[in-house]
Amino acid sequence: MDKMEKALRDKKEDLQMVEVPAELEERLRNALNQRPVPKNRKRKGLIAAGLVFLLLLTYNFDTLAYYGKKIAGYDTLTYGSLKELNEEAAGQEINQSYTFPNGVEITLDGVMFDENELVAFYKIQNNGVKWDDINILYQIGGLNPLGYHAKSGQGEQVDAGTQVWVQSFTSPAFYEKALTFDMQMLVPGTSVTGNIEFRLDRAKAMKRVVKQALNKKVRLDGLVISLDTLTASRLSTVIEGRIEALPQAGPGTLNQMFDNADHPRMEFDILVDGKKLAAGYANMHFAGNRLSFSSEAMGLPTAFTAITIENIRLVKTVMVDQEVTITPETKDLRITDDLIVKNVTAADGNTSVTVLSRGTPAMGLFIDGEQVKNMNDQEFAEDKPESQTPTAKTLQFQGQSEEMTLAVKAINYIKLSPESIDVPLQ
Amino acid sequence: MDLTGQIKKAKSGDQEALIQLVMERKKEYYGLAYTLLQDQEDSLDAMQDMIVILAQNIKKLRKEEAFPSWSKTILVNCCRGILKKRKTVNYTDIHDYAAHEDQSSAENFKRSEERQDILQELKKLNPRQQEAIKLRFFLDLEYEKIAELTRTPLGTVKSRIASGLAKLKAAFGGEY
Numbered sequence: 001m002d003k004m005e006k007a008l009r010d011k012k013e014d015l016q017m018v019e020v021p022a023e024l025e026e027r028l029r030n031a032l033n034q035r036p037v038p039k040n041r042k043r044k045g046l047i048a049a050g051l052v053f054l055l056l057l058t059y060n061f062d063t064l065a066y067y068g069k070k071i072a073g074y075d076t077l078t079y080g081s082l083k084e085l086n087e088e089a090a091g092q093e094i095n096q097s098y099t100f101p102n103g104v105e106i107t108l109d110g111v112m113f114d115e116n117e118l119v120a121f122y123k124i125q126n127n128g129v130k131w132d133d134i135n136i137l138y139q140i141g142g143l144n145p146l147g148y149h150a151k152s153g154q155g156e157q158v159d160a161g162t163q164v165w166v167q168s169f170t171s172p173a174f175y176e177k178a179l180t181f182d183m184q185m186l187v188p189g190t191s192v193t194g195n196i197e198f199r200l201d202r203a204k205a206m207k208r209v210v211k212q213a214l215n216k217k218v219r220l221d222g223l224v225i226s227l228d229t230l231t232a233s234r235l236s237t238v239i240e241g242r243i244e245a246l247p248q249a250g251p252g253t254l255n256q257m258f259d260n261a262d263h264p265r266m267e268f269d270i271l272v273d274g275k276k277l278a279a280g281y282a283n284m285h286f287a288g289n290r291l292s293f294s295s296e297a298m299g300l301p302t303a304f305t306a307i308t309i310e311n312i313r314l315v316k317t318v319m320v321d322q323e324v325t326i327t328p329e330t331k332d333l334r335i336t337d338d339l340i341v342k343n344v345t346a347a348d349g350n351t352s353v354t355v356l357s358r359g360t361p362a363m364g365l366f367i368d369g370e371q372v373k374n375m376n377d378q379e380f381a382e383d384k385p386e387s388q389t390p391t392a393k394t395l396q397f398q399g400q401s402e403e404m405t406l407a408v409k410a411i412n413y414i415k416l417s418p419e420s421i422d423v424p425l426q
Numbered sequence: 427m428d429l430t431g432q433i434k435k436a437k438s439g440d441q442e443a444l445i446q447l448v449m450e451r452k453k454e455y456y457g458l459a460y461t462l463l464q465d466q467e468d469s470l471d472a473m474q475d476m477i478v479i480l481a482q483n484i485k486k487l488r489k490e491e492a493f494p495s496w497s498k499t500i501l502v503n504c505c506r507g508i509l510k511k512r513k514t515v516n517y518t519d520i521h522d523y524a525a526h527e528d529q530s531s532a533e534n535f536k537r538s539e540e541r542q543d544i545l546q547e548l549k550k551l552n553p554r555q556q557e558a559i560k561l562r563f564f565l566d567l568e569y570e571k572i573a574e575l576t577r578t579p580l581g582t583v584k585s586r587i588a589s590g591l592a593k594l595k596a597a598f599g600g601e602y
């Protein structure tokens with residue numbers, strides 16, 4: 001053996017001294033248990049039949065804010081390219097039901113899928129069971145022992161006994177054909193499971209239109225946000241990437257910022273020929289010192305020439321959940337450390353509420369127990385960056401009264417990057 | 427429980443069985459990852475990536491006795507993925523001044539310096555040559571084993587090691 005080889009082999013001694021970190025087992029267990037959960041959505045796969053969770057920039061009890069997808073019977077849950085796909089009968093009909101022992105019946109009407117997600121269209125018929133008592137967890141089962149977890153979804157009451165729902169799941173692997181729509185109904189102290197078997201017709205899959213490496217980086221708030229890939233079909237558009245802390249931010253920065261329930265969300269707008277695709281679902285996966293994200297939006301139109309990514313932002317939503325009584329004479333009413341009602345004015349049947357905050361509050365006004373229309377909510381739906389010091393924001397509501405209730409749901413703090421990224425299309 | 431029994435349990439979806447399969451050989455797996463990545467966090471990340479892939483694919487494993495090689499091949503690929511994502515090589519090689527060595531010994535100090543020089547030059551080789559040399563000399567693996575783990579023809583493995591060594595020797599002006 002020559003000297004070089006001996007010198008290399010000597011290195012082996014050093015490696016033999018390397019100890020296996022004590023945290024290894026826990027890391028392995030966490031890796032298996034931690035699926036990419038939607039940390040910025042509170043449901044994590046559990047959909048209470050009487051609850052719809054909104055990503056709030058404005059606060060409105062009655063609005064179902066997100067995209068819906070349709071197979072026959074889901075007329076009010078359609079939007080954009082998904083409506084088109086529905087009209088083209090692009091989904092796969094299933095039409096199978098399962099009835100729980102308590103009489104609640106689930107009918108899986110159909111599915112639509114591409115390489116990013118599978119969307120299930122289903123109906124719940126309560127058959128006399130109270131809607132508030134119906135809490136069901138959903139998952140798609142297949143050969144993969146871990147299954148495919150639920151992501152975003154929304155539903156609507158059709159009549160007193162029926163709700164229709166649209167729910168997206170992670171996409172089944174390429175080898176999956178025989179799947180099950182797994183349901184776990186939570187009842188006090190236990191749960192009841194059921195499933196609907198169906199066979200995926202891959203001929204019905206939405207074909208990928210774009211798969212593009214982006215390899216773009218943006219710096220924001222001491223972080224480097226890397227947008228790695230874009231994969232899109234007519235059903236969905238997904239951008240995946242990573243977040244890393246700048247070296248000068250110091251060790252543990254990512255953990256401090258993101259490894260907690262109140263961490264900021266990473267969002268951006270995807271524009272196709274200048275028109276924004278509706279945002280869908282975003283999740284972050286934090287493992288060790290790596291933070292990866294996957295952000296979804298609606299699918300692409302049939303023809304387009306350009307895709308741009310803009311308004312890359314970090315959004316931190318601080319829940320407030322407070323209600324205060326206000327009158328037209330209210331001045332300088334402190335709600336939180338960063339939210340003061342500066343003044344309230346009433347004129348011509350309308351009410352203006354001016355607040356001071358560094359962020360953008362999500363608020364609603366109630367008169368005699370009814371929520372009144374917010375007339376300038378679009379001003380606050382735009383992604384305004386937070387300010388260093390509190391600034392005045394005036395919300396205008398339709399209606400006035402001597403005594404009103406201001407319900408403050410949350411304050412959004414947004415750090416916004418000025419950069420925009422043109423996606424090269426090949 | 428023997429290997430076959432544990433793997434059967436893992437195939438039926440028992441995550442704990444899969445974790446124990448890895449933990450019973452943790453020194454081998456971690457040693458392999460650390461050899462290639464030279465970084466504790468990256469090595470733990472690679473093992474996390476590996477176990478997720480194992481969980482997703484273990485049902486496809488036909489011969490239980492192939493599990494160790496199969497899983498280590500997956501680990502090597504996970505390590506390669508992490509190496510690709512690195513912007514700069516970030517070696518935290520703290521063991522050149524190993525605790526058991528007498529640091530007052532000039533001979534030991536010289537040896538440590540030489541090793542550090544060799545490691546610096548090793549980093550300049552292409553990733554596949556580095557990988558093959560590390561597996562051969564740091565882990566004492568036979569050529570056939572390296573070929574199996576890296577899914578590379580045997581001749582290619584030997585060629586990578588030979589050419590890598592030649593470059594290292596040239597870097598030291600033939601001193602070695």
